[in-house]
Amino acid sequence: MADETSATEPGPLITTDGQVQWAGLLMGPGTDYWIAAEGLTGWEELPALDTSDADRPVGHGGWPGSQWAQARTVTAQVWFAPDPAAGPEAVRDALRTLRAATAVRDEEEWLAVRLHGETLAVRARVTQRVVPTDRQFAASRLAKMTLQWKASDPRRYEAVGRRDTAGLPQPEAGLTWPLSWPLAWGAPSSTGDLAVRNDGSAPAHPVIAFTGPCTRPRLANRTSGDWLEYAITLAPDDELVVDTAEGTVMFNVTASRRHTATPGSAPEESFTLPSGTSQLSFRAASGGEGATATITWRRAEW
Numbered sequence: 001m002a003d004e005t006s007a008t009e010p011g012p013l014i015t016t017d018g019q020v021q022w023a024g025l026l027m028g029p030g031t032d033y034w035i036a037a038e039g040l041t042g043w044e045e046l047p048a049l050d051t052s053d054a055d056r057p058v059g060h061g062g063w064p065g066s067q068w069a070q071a072r073t074v075t076a077q078v079w080f081a082p083d084p085a086a087g088p089e090a091v092r093d094a095l096r097t098l099r100a101a102t103a104v105r106d107e108e109e110w111l112a113v114r115l116h117g118e119t120l121a122v123r124a125r126v127t128q129r130v131v132p133t134d135r136q137f138a139a140s141r142l143a144k145m146t147l148q149w150k151a152s153d154p155r156r157y158e159a160v161g162r163r164d165t166a167g168l169p170q171p172e173a174g175l176t177w178p179l180s181w182p183l184a185w186g187a188p189s190s191t192g193d194l195a196v197r198n199d200g201s202a203p204a205h206p207v208i209a210f211t212g213p214c215t216r217p218r219l220a221n222r223t224s225g226d227w228l229e230y231a232i233t234l235a236p237d238d239e240l241v242v243d244t245a246e247g248t249v250m251f252n253v254t255a256s257r258r259h260t261a262t263p264g265s266a267p268e269e270s271f272t273l274p275s276g277t278s279q280l281s282f283r284a285a286s287g288g289e290g291a292t293a294t295i296t297w298r299r300a301e302w
Helices: 088-101 135-140
Strands: 020-022 025-027 033-041 049-051 067-069 072-080 109-115 118-130 143-151 156-158 162-167 193-198 207-211 218-221 227-229 239-243 248-251 276-283 292-297
Touching (some): 025 033, 025 088, 072 088, 072 118, 162 193, 276 292
Antiparallel strands (some): 020 109, 033 072, 049 067, 072 143, 118 143, 118 156, 162 292, 207 239, 218 227, 218 276, 239 248
16 A cells, blocks of 8 residues: 655645646735636646657658657636735735745745645746736736746646555565464565556656665566666665656765666666556565665646
């Protein structure tokens, strides 16, 4: 059974449907920033697609190729509407909060949206903020503004992450003498196998953490036929973390060990959890009872 992760999740300030959280800024019901009737565009839409289709040189049509989703652009129409009874200080505070949240920055942050009881999120950056400083804004403190984000990864992820851990296969306890019928061989303390489920419509990239003691750790996805294997020896206090989305393989946080991938090991970026259940197996050339493989992932949606 997969556990929920304890790390900071996207959208912790969201409490009701129709709310949107960008970094620490909460918009929607009960806030100074109302979502306008137009709502969001680019959220439930499919992102634009690049294809490798090829036309038939002789004949109608073409051959279908791979399809890859482009970055997702999300646009929100939002009413800037601080409490008019709170005085000009409330307007200034709301403006300063807006400016700070939508400042230019290089790093992506979580943009989370809750609709019909479901919170989904993307990692994004603000690319546009338009606040009309017209007569309406000056007189009534109301402004219909436009906010736009760009998510380099177009997939939307569930707010709650999942985690599951497998140890290396361990033998059964065996028979206890003197024998008594029926014979009970015992159950293995660990099979090394996991059933990991991605209930979304898009493939999810997991983060895999191997710990020792083991040599040549390997995680195979028996459902897809892909596997990851590294020619490295891990001591009991060592950790090898594979981020399949970023394509990184880090030894004890500080040193890259991507070059230790064995022949036949899949490129890290191509190792995904497709929609449905993936049967995973953790193996090693040798290892002790304390060796583990921990898989962390989020349900992914287009």
